[in-house]
Every structure is written in C-alpha cells, then in structure tokens.
Amino acid sequence: NAGVTQTPKFRVLKTGQSMTLLCAQDMNHEYMYWYRQDPGMGLRLIHYSVGEGTTAKGEVPDGYNVSRLKKQNFLLGLESAAPSQTSVYFCASSRALRAEKLFFGSGTQLSVL
Amino acid sequence: DAKTTQPPSMDCAEGRAANLPCNHSTISGNEYVYWYRQIHSQGPQYIIHGLKNNETNEMASLIITEDRKSSTLILPHATLRDTAVYYCIVRVLPNFGNEKLTFGTGTRLTIIP
Numbered sequence: 386n387a388g389v390t391q392t393p394k395f396r397v398l399k400t401g402q403s404m405t406l407l408c409a410q411d412m413n414h415e416y417m418y419w420y421r422q423d424p425g426m427g428l429r430l431i432h433y434s435v436g437e438g439t440t441a442k443g444e445v446p447d448g449y450n451v452s453r454l455k456k457q458n459f460l461l462g463l464e465s466a467a468p469s470q471t472s473v474y475f476c477a478s479s480r481a482l483r484a485e486k487l488f489f490g491s492g493t494q495l496s497v498l
Numbered sequence: 499d500a501k502t503t504q505p506p507s508m509d510c511a512e513g514r515a516a517n518l519p520c521n522h523s524t525i526s527g528n529e530y531v532y533w534y535r536q537i538h539s540q541g542p543q544y545i546i547h548g549l550k551n552n553e554t555n556e557m558a559s560l561i562i563t564e565d566r567k568s569s570t571l572i573l574p575h576a577t578l579r580d581t582a583v584y585y586c587i588v589r590v591l592p593n594f595g596n597e598k599l600t601f602g603t604g605t606r607l608t609i610i611p
Contacts (some may be wrong), residue, residue, distance in 0.1 A: 422602075427585070428542070428601035444600070475541050482603075487534075489541030
C-alpha cells in the first residue's frame with residue numbers, strides 16, 4: 386500500500402555533480418510526472434510520461450532528463466547540477482484516460498551548492 | 499488549460515466553515531475544476547473535482563457557479579489539520595497525450611484555534 390515512493394528524501398550536491406531521483410509507484414498507473422516547487426511559484430511541471438518508454442517535456446525541462454524504462458518507475462536525472470536547481474521535487478502518477486486525480490510522493494529536497 | 503486566480507491567504511476559525519474562492523473566467527466547456535491541498539512539506543493531496551454540478555465528498559463540497567467562471571471549495575467544519583495551501587486548477591478530462599497540470603500559487607489557509 387505504498388502508493389508513490391521517492392528516493393532520496395534529501396540530497397546536497399555541489400555544482401556540476403550529477404544525480405538521479407527515483408520515483409516508483411505500485412498502482413499500475415500509466416501516467417507519471419515530475420514537478421519542482423519553489424517558494425511563491427507553485428508546482429511547475431518538468432517532464433511527464435504517458436506510458437512505458439515514452440516521455441515528454443513540461444513547462445521547465447531544461448537541465449533535466451528523464452527515463453521510463455519500466456512502467457512503475459520514472460527517473461529524473463540532473464547531468465550537471467546548478468544552484469538554480471535547488472528545489473523540492475515531487476513525483477506524481479495517475480491512471481490513463483479518465484484520470485480524476487494525481488497521487489503524489491512525499492518529495493525530495495535537493496540543495497545545490 | 500485555463501488559468502485560475504485565488505486569494506494568496508485566508509484565515510478561518512476552528513469549527514467554522516472555510517470557503518475558498520477561485521476565479522476561472524476563461525474556462526472552456528470541457529474543462530473540469532480540481533482542488534488539491536498541500537500540507538507543509540508533504541506532497542499535494544487530491545480533494546475534489548467537478549464539471550458544472552455541485553459536488554460533495556467526505557472531505558469537502560465544491561460549488562461551481564452557473565456560468566462556470568468561478569467556484570468555491572467548502573470545508574464544512576475546519577480543523578487545525580486543514581491548515582494548508584489549497585490549489586484550484588482546471589483541466590480537460592480526459593486529455594489524451596497531454597495529461598499535465600499547472601498548479602498556481604494557491605491560497606494559504608490558516609485555521610485559527
């Protein structure tokens with residue numbers, strides 16, 4: 386009964402380092418999303434996926450890459466972290482088609498020094 | 499998706515009904531109104547959604563005006579645990595190949611003991 390699980394919960398990076406955030410869902414959802422949340426700016430969509438093997442850009446995709454090799458996992462990568470990527474990252478998932486609601490993970494706090 | 503406008507903050511006394519307004523004057527005929535909330539440091543949580551009829555569930559009621567240009571989320575008996583940021587968003591359902599949501603800055607609701 387885990388729902389959407391994000392790892393890690395906290396991470397500190399130095400500028401230029403790379404890392405991958407993992408999102409896993411156990412609800413057999415087709416759609417998965419990565420958002421970032423910054424003070425006063427709400428949630429902004431980074432990338433999303435409408436099914437295994439597919440990804441698409443959201444509102445703020447620059448500096449990020451994603452992969453959806455397995456239906457249950459959606460990975461968010463930062464190849465060369467920048468201080469502007471300091472944020473809280475949320476993963477979400479929803480059923481295909483009549484997706485009434487998004488299910489969110491508990492977030493990853495990332496600081497880039 | 500249509501844009502929404504919400505007051506940045508509101509207070510409500512514990513035990514009273516909290517009424518959160520949302521303006522979505524550019525909403526189109528096939529767009530639904532959704533409400534989510536985010537309690538501090540947690541992922542957003544789905545509350546309710548509707549198209550044109552008023553809706554009620556175990557968490558809240560949603561009142562949509564006849565012209566659908568605005569709506570009100572009602573928490574009938576607010577408790578301290580309802581203190582959160584409330585997001586009103588509109589989206590098409592279903593939205594094949596474009597399942598993405600834009601969260602604005604929301605309303606910060608504070609329940610006063």
